[in-house]
Amino acid sequence: MKKLPLYLTVGVLVAAGLSLILYKVLVLGFPLQPDKERSIWTVQARFTVDGHTRPVKAILQVLSSTPGFTVLDENFVSRGFGLTIVEEEGTREAQWAIRRAAGRQTFYYQAVVTTELSGAVEAPAPIGLVSERLEEPYATAAEAVVAQVRAQSADVPTFTAELLRHLNDPEPDENTALFLASGRSLGQRVEIAVSLLLAGDIPARAAYGLVLEEGERHAQFSPVLEVWEGDSWLWFDPATGEEGLPENVLIWWDGDKPLIDVVGGSNPEVEISTWRNTVDALQLAEQRADAGNSRVLDFSLLRLPIQIQAVYQILLLVPVGAFMMVLLRNVIGVKTFGTFMPILVALAFRETRLVAGLILFVLVVALGMGLRFLLDRLRLLLVPRLAAVLVLVVLCLLAVSILSHQLELERGLSVALFPLVILTIAIERMSIVWEEVGPAEAIKQGLGTLAVSALAYLVMSLDQVEYMVFVFPESLLLILALILLLGRYSGYRLLELVRFKALGGEDA
């Protein structure tokens, strides 16, 4: 058979590609889908304080029992300070101390946490959570409130919910109002709830939760009410009285201590940031591969420096685009300017997003063509004219960026990411077709190019596609195999069917 060598090559490529992918998935445990990634979060506290050439002691509450999360890693960073970690009564604090500190001092606390690996939530039993002796008239009022709430509830959860309902009542009864008189912020209501629960012999404490959000630079804590129910902790949202801890809330610390405390320093400030790490699930797989001494990972993309990885994240998509071109040109039969120009335009769309990209592209090409026709009157030779168009394209890009900045259109700024030379060539070829064949054909081919670019962009920006080529670069072997197969496709192109329709009529 004439095609035997082709099929053999394709078979080898498919076998090699598939077996590498299967090895990575089945043996090394690489996830096949991007959303199979484990959500791993990094939380960071940046703690600053002014020193005054005196001994300074800075105290930061750090993660201790983190219900629903597992702490994978913790880092404490400071310059020249001694560090002590103090754990007592279910709280945990980092104490940085130094004999003399002058100027602004900075401490970092960083922790990596994940939801995925944690098993059953460990519940350290409450220690030392007993009611303080309350002054009158608070003692009597507390007794009354507890009695009333107890009468309206059956167990700890309903007691807590009922208590919170009392505290959240816009028109509280006299006894409750007495407690609320000192203030009714969320934090204060939690404090009151804790002392009333303790007065009712239910161990309770305040906890401070952090909502994990991607790329948050100034995260705020929200107080949560923690109640002990015989064998485990329950969490209540003090604002609504609802039981349960939302999945994305990390309890940072509990108890009545403040987050930070400073002795000998002034002006303490703390800034909390949270971010998500996307490739960490792979790192887990990598760590596993390391443990198993697998050599495959030594040759993995994930071992390259981050900047190089970022380059390959884009480069690896080019073969996907090339495959699309083969499909669109040889199987569908679409005409475009330049064979691979649409891929480059599609890559630019990745930065600008589709709609903005399309608008900007049309805008710049239209402007450039207008200017090129003006240039044509000067009768320049080809290369100088191309160079002149190139300069004009840069100016057009600049104009579009400045204008869109003035109009506060963020996307317009990204126009600079369009490949310059590609734009210039597009303009030149389009104006030739415009002159030689007519505007209709030029616009038709221009739209064809845009449509193909848009389609290539849509495919290339699929999360699954991006993930597959990056994590499993060997999938390019499969793409290569497909391209080789299509290379011998000798059937009709889809648009030829339209072209030859007259020949396929019933009576022809």
Next chain:
Amino acid sequence: MLELPRRLRERGVLGINRRNAEYVRLWNPRRLYPLVDDKLRTKQLAIAAGMPVPELYAVVTAQHDIRNLPEVLKNRQQFVVKPAHGSGGNGILVITGKQGDLYLKSSGAVIDWAELNHHISNALSGLYSLGGQRDKVLVEYFVQSEAELEKISYRGVPDIRLIVYRGYPVMAMIRLPTHLSDGKANLHLGAVGVGIDLSQGVTLQGVQGIEVVESHPDTGNQLAGLEIPHWDRILRMSAECFEMTGLGYLGVDLVLDQKHGPLILELNARPGLAIQIANSTGLRSRLELIDEHADSTDTLENRLAFSRQHFAA
């Protein structure tokens, strides 16, 4: 959905992919392409083989040669400017009259020397050549259309396209300029293609774009039934191009001149497929018939006889 491709296959319609994979790639060795891609070389080759071509007035190979042109052309009222590597009729400028510094284009527009100079200089820079390499420019005789063909054309000169496979003429059509194609005989510009019965040289139906047309869209004249003059010579010349170039799958373009009869205009190593619509016949069945019968020792006479016998309408 799959009905149309099946019917097209049954009728032997050739698609681009199959043309490239099974005919062009197999029968046209890459090294022979320059013979037909460069119109100057084609012309020289044809002259060497004793075939008639439009007379060459001048060749411009460098920018500074352009200024000698007015002197060379001073006795010519009409001429055609053609980039040697132009494809699909791109860059061809037809001058039908001259008055001092002013030139009359076939479209009726008047340009001055500076504009003509600019056009030639663009062509030299490779504006019209594939890949944009430097090019040469030919200035040649402006063909006077045969009176017989004037009836079915509209401004401009019709040309005749034959597909020649392994030296056998396979299919033919005549391309008629229209108002839409601006006097050019290029189908993709809107010229009408009319199929030709290979055995008799008589026109069949026409096609414009992908639509079948019965009469010329501008003149309204009936397209079918016209006898092409010099058909014998045309067939023979086209078949001889196989020996001349060595290309097994060839498109031969000829024109009919009032004075000189059929002239070879250019050759094409990747001839288009619209000829099938103009003849409402698929190429593939004819090509396969030739593959069954062809023998490398076939004489020209035998090939012509075979084609005339089997490829009547």
